[in-house]
Amino acid sequence: MEEKTKNLKAGAVNVDEYRGVWIFAEQRQGQLLNVALELLGEGRKIANTLGLPLTAILLGHEVDEIADKLIKYGVDKVYYGDHKLLDIYNTDGYTKAICDLINREKPEIMLIGATTIGRDLGPRISSRIHTGLTADCTKLDIDMDNRRLMQTRPAFGGNLMATIICPNHRPQMATVRPGVMEKSKYDKNRAGKIIKFTPELEEKDIRTKVLEIVKGTKAQVQLEDAKVIVSGGRGLGSPEGFKLIESLADKFNAVVGASRATVDAGWIEQGHQVGQTGKTVRPSLYIACGISGAIQHLAGMQESKVIVAINKDPDAPIFKIADYGIVGDLYEVIPEFMEALDGIDV
Amino acid sequence: MNIIVCLKQVPDTNEVRIDPVRGTLIRDGVPSIINPDDKNALEEALKIKEENEDIKVTVLSMGPPQADMALREALAMGADEAILLSDRAFSGSDTWATSKALATAIDHIGNYSIILCGRQAIDGDTAQVGPQIAEHLGIPQITYVEELEIIGDKVVAKRAIEDGYYVIEGKMPILLTAIKELNEPRYPSIRGVYKAHEGNRVKNWSAQDIKADLSNLGLKGSPTQVNKSFTPPGRSGEGEILSGSPKEKAGQLVLKLKGKYLI
Amino acid sequence: MDFNLTKEQQMIRRIMRDFTEKEVKPIAADIDKTEEFPRKTVEKMSSHDMMGISIPIEYGGAGGDEVAYAIAVEEISRACGATGVILSAHTSLACWPIWKYGTEEQKQRYLVPLAKGTYLGAYGLTEPGAGTDAAGQQTTAVLNGDKYILNGTKIFITNGGQSDIYIIFAMTDRSKGTRGISAFIVEKDSPGFSIGKIEEKMGIRASSTAELIFQDCIVPRENLLGKEGEGFKIAMTTLDGGRIGIAAQALGIASGALDETIKYVKEREQFGRPLSKFQGLQWIIADMATEIEAARLLVYKAAYNKTNNLPYGKEAAMAKLFASQCAMDVTTKCLQLFGGYGYTKDYPMERMMRDAKITEIYEGTSQVQQMVISAAVLK
Numbered sequence: 001m002e003e004k005t006k007n008l009k010a011g012a013v014n015v016d017e018y019r020g021v022w023i024f025a026e027q028r029q030g031q032l033l034n035v036a037l038e039l040l041g042e043g044r045k046i047a048n049t050l051g052l053p054l055t056a057i058l059l060g061h062e063v064d065e066i067a068d069k070l071i072k073y074g075v076d077k078v079y080y081g082d083h084k085l086l087d088i089y090n091t092d093g094y095t096k097a098i099c100d101l102i103n104r105e106k107p108e109i110m111l112i113g114a115t116t117i118g119r120d121l122g123p124r125i126s127s128r129i130h131t132g133l134t135a136d137c138t139k140l141d142i143d144m145d146n147r148r149l150m151q152t153r154p155a156f157g158g159n160l161m162a163t164i165i166c167p168n169h170r171p172q173m174a175t176v177r178p179g180v181m182e183k184s185k186y187d188k189n190r191a192g193k194i195i196k197f198t199p200e201l202e203e204k205d206i207r208t209k210v211l212e213i214v215k216g217t218k219a220q221v222q223l224e225d226a227k228v229i230v231s232g233g234r235g236l237g238s239p240e241g242f243k244l245i246e247s248l249a250d251k252f253n254a255v256v257g258a259s260r261a262t263v264d265a266g267w268i269e270q271g272h273q274v275g276q277t278g279k280t281v282r283p284s285l286y287i288a289c290g291i292s293g294a295i296q297h298l299a300g301m302q303e304s305k306v307i308v309a310i311n312k313d314p315d316a317p318i319f320k321i322a323d324y325g326i327v328g329d330l331y332e333v334i335p336e337f338m339e340a341l342d343g344i345d346v
Numbered sequence: 347m348n349i350i351v352c353l354k355q356v357p358d359t360n361e362v363r364i365d366p367v368r369g370t371l372i373r374d375g376v377p378s379i380i381n382p383d384d385k386n387a388l389e390e391a392l393k394i395k396e397e398n399e400d401i402k403v404t405v406l407s408m409g410p411p412q413a414d415m416a417l418r419e420a421l422a423m424g425a426d427e428a429i430l431l432s433d434r435a436f437s438g439s440d441t442w443a444t445s446k447a448l449a450t451a452i453d454h455i456g457n458y459s460i461i462l463c464g465r466q467a468i469d470g471d472t473a474q475v476g477p478q479i480a481e482h483l484g485i486p487q488i489t490y491v492e493e494l495e496i497i498g499d500k501v502v503a504k505r506a507i508e509d510g511y512y513v514i515e516g517k518m519p520i521l522l523t524a525i526k527e528l529n530e531p532r533y534p535s536i537r538g539v540y541k542a543h544e545g546n547r548v549k550n551w552s553a554q555d556i557k558a559d560l561s562n563l564g565l566k567g568s569p570t571q572v573n574k575s576f577t578p579p580g581r582s583g584e585g586e587i588l589s590g591s592p593k594e595k596a597g598q599l600v601l602k603l604k605g606k607y608l609i
Numbered sequence: 610m611d612f613n614l615t616k617e618q619q620m621i622r623r624i625m626r627d628f629t630e631k632e633v634k635p636i637a638a639d640i641d642k643t644e645e646f647p648r649k650t651v652e653k654m655s656s657h658d659m660m661g662i663s664i665p666i667e668y669g670g671a672g673g674d675e676v677a678y679a680i681a682v683e684e685i686s687r688a689c690g691a692t693g694v695i696l697s698a699h700t701s702l703a704c705w706p707i708w709k710y711g712t713e714e715q716k717q718r719y720l721v722p723l724a725k726g727t728y729l730g731a732y733g734l735t736e737p738g739a740g741t742d743a744a745g746q747q748t749t750a751v752l753n754g755d756k757y758i759l760n761g762t763k764i765f766i767t768n769g770g771q772s773d774i775y776i777i778f779a780m781t782d783r784s785k786g787t788r789g790i791s792a793f794i795v796e797k798d799s800p801g802f803s804i805g806k807i808e809e810k811m812g813i814r815a816s817s818t819a820e821l822i823f824q825d826c827i828v829p830r831e832n833l834l835g836k837e838g839e840g841f842k843i844a845m846t847t848l849d850g851g852r853i854g855i856a857a858q859a860l861g862i863a864s865g866a867l868d869e870t871i872k873y874v875k876e877r878e879q880f881g882r883p884l885s886k887f888q889g890l891q892w893i894i895a896d897m898a899t900e901i902e903a904a905r906l907l908v909y910k911a912a913y914n915k916t917n918n919l920p921y922g923k924e925a926a927m928a929k930l931f932a933s934q935c936a937m938d939v940t941t942k943c944l945q946l947f948g949g950y951g952y953t954k955d956y957p958m959e960r961m962m963r964d965a966k967i968t969e970i971y972e973g974t975s976q977v978q979q980m981v982i983s984a985a986v987l988k
């Protein structure tokens with residue numbers, strides 16, 4: 001005990017005073033995000049390893065049904081902060097509500113989805129609490145010997161993985177990449193405790209004001225949940241190539257993905273991008289068309305169950321990880337493939 | 347009005363190679379560049395300067411002495427002043443310690459209205475330093491800015507989310523993080539290159555110069571540590587290359603997928 | 610002795626490389642096919658002071674040195690030889706002679722907009738009967754009151770038809786031979802001046818190569834560049850500098866080709882291993898890299914001499930002779946390493962090889978360079 005408290009590090013705490021695994025259950029306009037269920041799935045494993053309860057933090061206004069839903073998805077306890085000023089996400093209100101709770105309850109671990117909002121909120125909290133935060137983790141483990149959260153994340157464009165620890169500060173905070181962790185299962189019979197509270201917030205605490213929310217300006221691309229993804233790369237030759245990709249995707253009821261090169265070239269919207277700087281996906285079937293397979297692309301799709309690659313260049317790295325490869329002109333192969341699919345019942 | 351742009355010199359990750367045995371980066375011969383998102387932040391500051399009167403743009407970077415080059419490039423693009431925060435005491439900083447040092451330097455500069463940062467750096471991809479600076483300074487933030495308007499002492503920003511955007515208003519002083527959709531960064535002008543190298547255009551500040559608390563700096567001031575780094579494990583598929591005419595290949599593929607119950 | 614580039618030169622290289630990757634490379638194959646002059650690229654170059662790098666700031670330039678200018682041409686040419694020669698001809702052959710020989714009034718009127726890139730410039734010396742033998746000028750200029758009347762035809766004029774300003778050489782006094790040649794600044798809208806045939810070329814296809822026709826073309830007397838009879842000297846000294854630009858273009862083509870090839874041989878596998886693992890091919894790569902480095906040193910040395918007011922005629926001729934041979938040699942070998950793919954338009958090798966050939970021909974063929982060099986060595 002004494003060893004641990006005697007610490008040179010600024011802001012270090014007695015880590016043994018901190019217990020409990022927390023996840024931030026992000027909701028937007030009353031809709032719980034999928035990443036929250038993924039955090040519940042992963043959080044549950046961690047909580048079980050540590051023998052601790054799993055707690056969800058839910059903030060919003062009149063979102064009681066989400067609190068219930070969280071219980072059914074396996075959380076033991078929900079801190080549900082209900083406040084008019086938390087209706088729409090804002091940095092100041094959410095940061096204050098969560099920091100107050102952390103300071104009072106002292107959790108050991110805090111996980112946040114690495115969404116555009118989670119990555120606004122997480123750093124703000126860690127900075128205020130004076131603790132570490134590991135960004136965009138793709139793997140979490142517990143080192144029981146030292147009772148530490150081992151937080152693994154890609155860096156340098158996916159060229160390198162790093163495992164990060166936070167030995168002397170608490171909570172150990174991580175944002176977790178959406179689409180990577182397995183979701184928890186729904187169980188209508190599960191019970192848990194909902195602790196509803198009113199965070200101490202005043203108008204003047206909120207220094208930025210949301211004037212408008214516009215959705216659907218970017219096509220909703222649900223890559224993370226797709227069973228089948230058909231992706232196009234530079235080998236398409238032109239933006240028109242995505243029309244062929246779309247028609248193939250239609251056959252599978254699949255979602256269209258894209259390589260960074262095509263997004264950078266402006267052929268397709270960023271929402272379609274798969275890879276290190278795009279989305280991480282794990283569909284049952286991934287069909288890569290005209291994608292050479294740069295490491296940064298592979299980082300986002302190599303967890304797919306079956307990978308099919310169609311590419312003109314027999315030496316393309318994508319063939320090294322593909323289950324089935326077709327060397328050839330995709331403009332010849334795909335139409336034949338679609339015709340062959342028509343011949344059977346999909 | 348003073349705008350401070352934080353920028354980082356990073357290795358061009360497109361050129362980065364990994365030592366497969368040791369799992370470390372091979373930095374030799376990898377060009378250093380201004381982090382792309384930070385360039386968008388600088389471009390926005392320069393646009394504000396062009397469209398308004400009496401704007402001073404100061405670029406601030408923390409890094410080794412060589413980061414001087416990134417700052418001179420920023421000067422060549424049109425920044426007015428450049429400050430390099432360089433000291434061995436800063437080395438090994440995680441995002442918390444980095445943001446603390448930058449915030450301390452910004453406090454030392456003082457009298458700012460807007461702080462612009464890139465959303466994230468391509469070497470670390472954390473997107474944490476911007477918001478952490480804002481918190482250390484106690485000012486509001488708008489991250490993921492894809493469109494920006496200055497109205498008096500307020501900013502109105504389109505802030506990107508996954509499937510659309512929020513329109514957010516905030517009062518200065520405020521910190522904003524830029525994404526690449528915000529603008530198209532200009533190239534430095536050749537004339538600007540020569541001007542940027544005249545005399546002592548880049549100020550060098552040490553930890554002492556900004557009166558930083560040493561316990562908050564570097565490895566010592568960093569709550570997180572790298573436990574280990576390694577190259578990502580590769581996946582290896584069955585790697586069956588289908589042969590024949592395009593029609594035959596397509597036919598085989600359908601059979602294979604059927605065999606896996608994917609069709 | 611210092612072989613390092615200055616910090617400014619290093620930064621200019623990075624900027625030019627970045628510019629080339631984003632603005633030049635993506636369209637290079639396309640404009641080669643369509644022969645479309647890259648007007649937009651030139652405009653972008655202008656807005657970043659790239660069209661007058663070595664011209665002093667007071668005359669609209671960037672105030673840089675000749676090495677920086679050579680680096681700029683080299684970097685652009687790594688991706689597109691056509692865009693490289695547009696920059697080279699404009700800077701070396703149109704801006705420079707006005708800066709060197711022009712009156713203050715001519716500089717203000719013509720050099721400032723040229724160096725800013727508002728105007729594009731060209732240089733007209735070659736005629737159907739006066740190529741390598743440039744002294745055989747048939748174009749004439751006759752003074753008539755306060756104007757000169759020009760008659761004749763120029764051919765193979767780089768940037769012809771696209772330029773606003775032309776440096777034109779013509780005989781003012783045939784009896785004096787080369788001492789009877791004079792230089793003129795001719796605006797594109799001058800009465801009696803028209804553009805004739807536009808050449809369809811093997812390489813540098815996006816650059817414009819035109820015939821210029823002068824039929825009683827009226828040029829104001831104040832547009833005489835230098836003095837009457839100084840034309841041949843102006844033409845030759847201008848070409849000395851121009852050769853540094855063309856040598857830099859050749860160097861760029863060669864180094865661009867080698868870089869593409871290095872990428873290719875590391876990826877392309879035959880007999881179960883990358884091409885780069887075959888010793889026979891490693892030797893070819895080593896020779897090419899050495900040749901390119903030698904060319905680079907010659908080019909920078911000539912540019913350095915010019916910057917520092919040291920003699921550079923022989924040095925420029927050596928740089929051009931060697932760099933152009935290097936470009937031809939390297940692109941030929943690189944194409945060979947690409948095999949069948951190199952012969953197709955899916956890869957840039959065949960274009961680079963076509964672009965390389967002209968560097969052995971224009972602004973003095975290799976044989977002319979040998980004449981210049983031998984004259985200097987044997988004197």
